[in-house]
Amino acid sequence: EAGVTQFPSHSVIEKGQTVTLRCDPISGHDNLYWYRRVMGKEIKFLLHFVKESKQDESGMPNNRFLAERTGGTYSTLKVQPAELEDSGVYFCASSRRRQETQYFGPGTRLLVL
Amino acid sequence: DQQVKQNSPSLSVQEGRISILNCDYTNSMFDYFLWYKKYPAEGPTFLISISSIKDKNEDGRFTVFLNKSAKHLSLHIVPSQPGDSAVYFCAASPPSGSARQLTFGSGTQLTVLP
Numbered sequence: 001e002a003g004v005t006q007f008p009s010h011s012v013i014e015k016g017q018t019v020t021l022r023c024d025p026i027s028g029h030d031n032l033y034w035y036r037r038v039m040g041k042e043i044k045f046l047l048h049f050v051k052e053s054k055q056d057e058s059g060m061p062n063n064r065f066l067a068e069r070t071g072g073t074y075s076t077l078k079v080q081p082a083e084l085e086d087s088g089v090y091f092c093a094s095s096r097r098r099q100e101t102q103y104f105g106p107g108t109r110l111l112v113l
Numbered sequence: 114d115q116q117v118k119q120n121s122p123s124l125s126v127q128e129g130r131i132s133i134l135n136c137d138y139t140n141s142m143f144d145y146f147l148w149y150k151k152y153p154a155e156g157p158t159f160l161i162s163i164s165s166i167k168d169k170n171e172d173g174r175f176t177v178f179l180n181k182s183a184k185h186l187s188l189h190i191v192p193s194q195p196g197d198s199a200v201y202f203c204a205a206s207p208p209s210g211s212a213r214q215l216t217f218g219s220g221t222q223l224t225v226l227p
Contacts, residue, residue, distance in 0.1 A: 004156070033214065042115065043157070043202065043217040056214060091156055098213050104149070104156035 002026065004105035006092050012111045018080040021108045025074070025094030031055075032075050033095075033102060034067060038088035046090075049075060050098070082112045116140045117205050119218035127226050132190040134221050136203030139184065143205035147215070148177060148188045151200045160201075161188070193225045 005024045013019050025032045034046040046065070047057040051072035060067070064083070069075040079086050089109050093102040118137045126132045134148075144165040149157035163170040163177045163186070170177050176189045190197055203218040 006156075031213070035215075035217075040219075042117070042219040043204075043215075045214040045216065048214055059214070093156075095213070101147075101159050101162070102213070102215065103159065106154070106156045 004092055004094050004103055006090075006105040006108050008108060009106065010109045010111075012113065013082055014113050015084055016081045018078065019082055019110060021077045021079075021090050021110070023075045023077070023092030023094075023105060025092070026096075026103060029094035029096050029103075030072070031095040031098055031100075031102075032069060033093040034075070034077055035091040035093065035104075036088050037091065037107075038085075043091065046077075079110075082110075084112050086110060087112045114139075115219070116143075117203055117216050117218040119201075119203055119221050121221050122219070123222040123224070125224045125226060126193045128195055129192045132188075132193045132197065132223055132225065134188040134190075134201050134203075134223065136186050136188075136218055137184060138186075138205050140205070140207075140216070141184070142207050143216070144208050145206040145213075146177070146179060146186050147204045147206070148175075149202045149204060149217075150197075151202060151220070157202055190223075193223075195225045195227050198223055198225050 007022045032049040037043045045059040048055045049069045066078045089107040091107045093104045147162040148160040151157045179186045200220040204215040
């Protein structure tokens with residue numbers, strides 16, 4: 001079974017530009033989560049999809065962040081326009097059911113200059 | 114304000130000895146706790162979990178202890194191996210009826226010396 005995959009692995013952009021991160025969850029996993037780790041600190045929850053519906057987006061920092069999961073398969077997280085403080089590692093995780101273990105992808109390392 | 118705290122950013126242990134990683138939480142609504150291990154340039158990997166109805170869960174060399182009254186949990190690794198060197202994150206989750214968003218600590222870098 002393939003694990004959670006994320007693309008790109010790294011992204012370096014300038015302040016004000018747009019970046020789109022992609023996450024492909026484990027096949028059959030209805031629950032998809034986005035997390036972020038900034039400056040080596042704790043990993044923080046951003047939002048949770050159940051299939052294509054946003055279940056909880058309480059962790060999204062502001063309206064520059066837009067997450068979608070069309071068709072309930074892969075998800076994208078767009079940052080527009082990017083700011084310096086958006087730099088960090090963005091992780092995606094998925095689980096089959098809400099109460100089950102979340103499996104994480106390798107992350108996308110975003111650097112905003 | 115951090116609801117899950119790992120106060121030791123790093124820990125060094127000799128191979129074969131016990132590693133004890135600690136975690137404290139403040140939110141009494143958390144009822145499920147997990148430990149994840151993370152190697153550089155990889156995502157966190159699930160290690161072991163414990164429900165609030167238990168005080169101990171064991172899986173091979175890994176044991177997690179939960180002290181609800183103290184809002185404290187710990188991960189014991191016995192015996193420690195060099196391959197255990199990684200960052201260990203403690204995470205907590207609210208009751209199963211709500212969204213299972215995880216709240217993480219800031220991690221502890223474990224180094225097992227050969």
